[in-house]
Amino acid sequence: MVSTGILPDREIAALFESGALAAPRGLDKDQIQPASLDLRLGEVAYRVRASFLPGPASKVAEKLDRLKLHEIPLGEGAVLETGCVYIVPLMEGLALPTDVAASANPKSSTGRLDIFTRVMTDHGQEFDKIPAGYRGPLYLEVSPRTFPIVVRPGSRLSQIRFRRGNALLTEGDLADLHEREVLVAAEKPNISGGGIALSIDLEGGPDGLVGYRAKHHTSLIDVDRKGGYEVPDFWEPLFNRGSRDLILDPDEFYILVSREAVHVPPAYAAEMTPFDPLVGEFRVHYAGFFDPGFGHSAAGGLGSRAVLEVRSHEVPFILEHGQIVGRLVYEHMAAPPRALYGADLKSNYQGQALKLSKHFR
Numbered sequence: 001m002v003s004t005g006i007l008p009d010r011e012i013a014a015l016f017e018s019g020a021l022a023a024p025r026g027l028d029k030d031q032i033q034p035a036s037l038d039l040r041l042g043e044v045a046y047r048v049r050a051s052f053l054p055g056p057a058s059k060v061a062e063k064l065d066r067l068k069l070h071e072i073p074l075g076e077g078a079v080l081e082t083g084c085v086y087i088v089p090l091m092e093g094l095a096l097p098t099d100v101a102a103s104a105n106p107k108s109s110t111g112r113l114d115i116f117t118r119v120m121t122d123h124g125q126e127f128d129k130i131p132a133g134y135r136g137p138l139y140l141e142v143s144p145r146t147f148p149i150v151v152r153p154g155s156r157l158s159q160i161r162f163r164r165g166n167a168l169l170t171e172g173d174l175a176d177l178h179e180r181e182v183l184v185a186a187e188k189p190n191i192s193g194g195g196i197a198l199s200i201d202l203e204g205g206p207d208g209l210v211g212y213r214a215k216h217h218t219s220l221i222d223v224d225r226k227g228g229y230e231v232p233d234f235w236e237p238l239f240n241r242g243s244r245d246l247i248l249d250p251d252e253f254y255i256l257v258s259r260e261a262v263h264v265p266p267a268y269a270a271e272m273t274p275f276d277p278l279v280g281e282f283r284v285h286y287a288g289f290f291d292p293g294f295g296h297s298a299a300g301g302l303g304s305r306a307v308l309e310v311r312s313h314e315v316p317f318i319l320e321h322g323q324i325v326g327r328l329v330y331e332h333m334a335a336p337p338r339a340l341y342g343a344d345l346k347s348n349y350q351g352q353a354l355k356l357s358k359h360f361r
Contacts, residue, residue, distance in 0.1 A: 004165030005334035006035050006269045007100070008292075012162060020100070023091045031156070034291040034337035035269040038107065038156040039119070039138065040091040045072045045151075048085050051118075051141055059122040060087070060139045077152045079220060082144045087120075090138040091154070094130065102130035102162045105271070105288045110157045111309045112357035113221060114146035114214060114253045117158045130160070146214045146253045147234065150222040157223065159289060161269070167331035168194065169268075174330060177268070183330070184260040195273055195327030198306055201259040202321035205353070208240040211256040212356060226358050235356065244321035248282055248312035257354040258306040259322060263295040266340055270294070270328045272306070282312045282319070284326045292333060293340025305353055 007015070009032045015021040021037070031038045047070040054060050064087060072078050072086070080086055096102065104119035105128065118127035122136045130138075140158055142151075151157070169177065174191050177183060183196055190197035204210040212235040221229060235255070238246065248254065264270045270290040295304035308325060319325070 002099070002164065003334040005163065005167040005332045007162040007164065008333055008335050008337035009034055010338055011334065012037050015100075015162065020095050020097060022093045022095065025091070028154070033159065034293060034339055034341050035333065036159045036161045036289055036291060037092070039104070039140065039158045039160055041074060041140065041151055041153055041155045041157065042089040042091050043074055043153050045074055045078065045080065045086045045088045045142070046070070047072065048087055051085050051143070053127065054120065054122060054124055056123050056125060060120055060124075060137070061122075074152050074155075077150050077222070079148055079150055080142060080144050081148050082146065084143065086142045088140045088142055088151075090119075090140055092160075093137045095135045096130070096133050096162075098133040100162055100164050101132040102134075102160050104128040104130070104158055104160045107157060107159050108307075109223075109357040109359065112255060112307065113149065113223070113359070114144070114309065115149060115157060115223075116143040116145055117141060119158055119160070146216075147218055147221045150220050150224075152224065155223050161289060163331070164334055167334075169330045169332065170194075177265070177330065181263060181265045183263050183328070185263075186260050190324065193327060195329040197324045198258045198260055198262070198272075198308075198326045198328060199322045200308070200319055200325045201257050201305070201354075202240060202244045202246055202319065203259075204240040209237055209354065210240050210246065211238045211254055211354065212236065213238055214253040214255075221359055223359070227361050229360050231356060231360050234360070246319045248310065248317045248319060250312050250314060250316060252312065254310040255354070255356060256308045256310050256319075258308060258325075260305065261295060261303045262290065262306050262328065263304075264290045264292055264330075264341070266292045266296060266336055267333050268292060268330050269333060270330045273327050273329050282310055282317050282325075284308050284310050290328065291341035292337050293342050296340060296342065303353075307352060307355055
């Protein structure tokens with residue numbers, strides 16, 4: 001009997017072997033994660049006038065013919081400027097089985113650089129959603145918001161998660177799982193809306209550091225260069241001066257951290273859901289996937305907190321310590337993964353507290 005749930009690493013590999021997942025070259029050795037696959041940029045980017053969806057009657061390439069302003073070869077590395085929208089055909093294409101659907105999200109490092117990305121399909125009516133049985137190419141919309149970036153073929157900005165059937169845990173299931181496994185380190189977890197709440201830490205550690213605000217007019221960031229940049233060149237540190245609150249200014253980008261440690265047991269995967277706009281004029285967390293083993297003590301993750309990418313919308317907004325800023329929804333895996341996030345894969349963000357992307361020393 002075929003199990004419902006999020007497909008683990010071994011089943012993602014099987015999709016490639018069967019041709020349900022295809023690419024012009026083999027997968028990179030670290031491309032498959034415990035419950036997701038990194039997606040690679042192709043050979044060219046198209047600067048377009050505006051973001052778009054193809055809609056049920058069109059393919060993405062047909063819309064590109066009408067909307068593209070400039071074609072940019074990525075072969076030697078190319079600069080994508082802030083405030084511009086680019087469409088990049090991805091290396092990976094799909095011929096999914098009729099019982100397998102998928103969803104996409106920016107990678108953690110992508111979100112922490114304030115690079116807005118969304119996956120598109122032919123005839124798609126939603127971003128980041130791939131219907132069961134989809135056969136066709138994948139495209140990535142890329143829009144750097146704060147830092148200009150350098151990318152090349154094979155750069156990985158987004159990730160895809162495959163699922164068979166409905167894998168979501170109900171609120172009752174979440175409460176039971178939290179009772180057994182402690183999903184968030186909170187005395188009385190707030191479980192509602194299908195998820196478990198996370199709140200903001202604006203107290204900070206011994207030095208009072210609570211977050212970072214991105215600087216404007218910086219130099220380029222090469223998305224494939226790990227540990228290559230100095231923090232002060234790109235970020236302004238933010239400290240708790242005793243008030244335990246923070247005024248979010250419109251059009252500024254912040255890196256903050258959750259008050260609670262997060263735990264994703266090995267048989268489950270989690271995702272940060274968009275926060276209810278009725279509760280505050282801000283958006284949290286572009287990069288929403290949490291793989292099995294995140295924060296799991298056996299995988300070296302005891303005490304892992306969720307780093308939050310935060311933007312205010314139209315008006316300044318005051319965040320206060322302990323304020324709810326997002327919810328984690330959990331899904332069960334179709335089978336346990338071979339490797340867990342963390343020690344097994346030398347993952348960048350296991351055991352993290354407040355942490356910038358891997359690009360900074």
